Amino acid sequence: MTQNMNQLLKQIPLFSKLEDRDLSILSTITTKRLYHKKEIVFMEGEEREAVYFIAKGVIKTSKSDFNGKEHIINFLQAGEMFPHVGFFEETPYPATAEALEETELYIIRIQDFDQLMLDHPNIAVQVMKIMGQKLSLLTERIRELSTKDVRHRVIATLIRLGEESGTNGIDQPVSITIPLTNTNLANMVGSTRESINRVLNELKKNDLLTVSRSSIEIVSLSALKSSLYRK
Structure with missing residues (x-):
């Protein structure tokens, strides 16, 4: 089972360069869960407990305005992680995440993921790059919406x-x-x-x-x- 999980985790780009020994350690702090279509993974404002990695399926992230209207932030697919903000901070989930189809997620508790980044600076660097890319994307979308x-x-x-x-x-x-x-x-x-x-x-x-x-x-x-x- 551990070896199977190692191979599955290695398909996630963030973990693709880890050695088998590190993947084995990672597998001990990772759980797998299947979400059905339209099932909520977490709600905006809930206490942030975990980091999620998409093994298969599609996740929609969105926020609601004061009138309850939904504003979609992004669609995330296999290989991507979410949420993209709040590491090393005790902040709530910044958006709502919903499965748009049958979706399989790998879940790592936020404390364990923080420690993983401390133990593996290369993973921390990749996470920072991902966060930078998402920030650039959101900045461009805000510019488009306003102009x-x-x-x-x-x-x-x-x-x-x-x-x-x-x-x-x-x-x-x-x-x-x-x-x-x-x-x-x-x-x-x-x-x-x-x-x-x-x-x-x-x-x-x-x-x-x-x-x-x-x-x-x-x-x-x-x-x-x-x-x-x-x-």
């Missing part, structure tokens, strides 16, 4: 999702693999379903997207990028 129109925000979001979760190359069809609804997309870009529908219909009419109930396919990432500043 760009809905069309630009939708296209920029589709490009990012295509690059993060899509398959195939930049000049080939790219399937966005997360279960993305128009409501989710609206909550990501700060708009309404009606506005999202108009933008998606325009992109479909211009042969930049094909959309079904279960997926969005970008016909060409390069062509979609070229359309970003074209009305």
Whole structure:
């Protein structure tokens, strides 16, 4: 069982370079749990108890405003960790995490993870890089929300999702693999379903997207990028 867990943990990018001895130690502080579709992993504001790593599935992280409206922060997939903030601090979970499909998570208590980073500075460095990347992403999204129109925000979001979760190359069809609804997309870009529908219909009419109930396919990432500043 330990050897099997070692191999599973080694598939997580953050742990991929650990030696077997260190992986064996890691496996002793790691638990595995399956979350069903729409099951909540934790709620925004709850006491932070653990760090989570996605073995398979998709996690949606979101925050609610004073009116109870959901604002989606990100979609996370296999190999990613969350939450990305608050290490070495006694702060609550900064957002709500929900499984969008059957999702398998590896869970490490926050005290054990803090000690792991102290014992393995290379892991701490990688965590800092991940946090820096997420901060840059959030900064760019805030800039887009405050300065760009809905069309630009939708296209920029589709490009990012295509690059993060899509398959195939930049000049080939790219399937966005997360279960993305128009409501989710609206909550990501700060708009309404009606506005999202108009933008998606325009992109479909211009042969930049094909959309079904279960997926969005970008016909060409390069062509979609070229359309970003074209009305």
